[in-house]
Amino acid sequence: MSELPTVEVAVSPVDKFREFLATKSLRLTQERRQVAEEVFSDHEHFDAEQLAQRLKSVSRATVYRTLTLMDDGGLLRKVARRANGKAVYEHDYGYPEHDHLICNQCGTLIEFPAVDVTQIVDEVAVQQGFRVEGHRLEVYGVCSECLRPRQRRHRKLDQI
Amino acid sequence: MSELPTVEVAVSPVDKFREFLATKSLRLTQERRQVAEEVFSDHEHFDAEQLAQRLKSVSRATVYRTLTLMDDGGLLRKVARRANGKAVYEHDYGYPEHDHLICNQCGTLIEFPAVDVTQIVDEVAVQQGFRVEGHRLEVYGVCSECLRPRQRRHRKLDQI
């Protein structure tokens, strides 16, 4: 899927999105642009709900539809599903492949490079005659912050 | 979590379930026993719907409630979520740790030992000061069966 942790970003995410839409004869509307800009305004993980709340001028339906488009276009990818069932997204453009440690206590996601995992995956796939298109590794446990005894700890309950 | 691909099963799954229930002052009812026996009658992956259909004498609500209990008790674990949103379960008792290749075309799950992955995960965790409780690695792609051109192929559409 990728080989080096370095990725060159030629065009902005919005431009990339426009290009993708063009290939499908779709339009970069006001709404789609707003969603794309909001999504790429930081590097945090998010779900549709959170995004919809930050984008009060775009309907929830359009937020969902646009997320799907950005996923198809390789700008985003679904990372996981929160305990409450919400799908979590993250950037997949101009960003190296990685996986996640997920804290069961505070819900924080910690990223780490996926190179070693990718290698193992490729070996297994060869043995099985399986063509790999991608993988997702989620490690569950408790983060260092929450392990620190009897001190202030995270409390992003429903947050992941 | 485990270290060797061999796991000794002292008591039957149903007994293990009873023990777990006892620790919580819960009862091994007719219905719970039926669910547990059906679940461990083979080694296939399944979802609540499939199980409920095989257990016509147990209500859907009880099936869901029992699956949750068996998950808590370490007899089952949620493996993944199908494209249609259904949660997939598999045995987690008397069965070595493994991960899955998931075919995007026919939905088949192929298992492979998790030892190498576990090692990488442990290394990363140490670096991050993260206490690992478990992991889930899902590899997406196309299985050898579906890759074989122009021959009969799987067609378990909604099946995983």
Next chain:
DNA sequence: CTTCGTGCAAAACCTTTGCATTAAA
């Protein structure tokens, strides 16, 4: 008897969709 469990039906929940209206190109 007292507590727990089951079934039913309704509710919750996230996400998707039909349809009429509005906006791109």
Next chain:
DNA sequence: TTTAATGCAAAGGTTTTGCACGAAG
């Protein structure tokens, strides 16, 4: 002007829950 997109509200589909009844210890 033609085709695509939005918004609203309703539908979909899985899982959860309230409640009254039944069962287990």
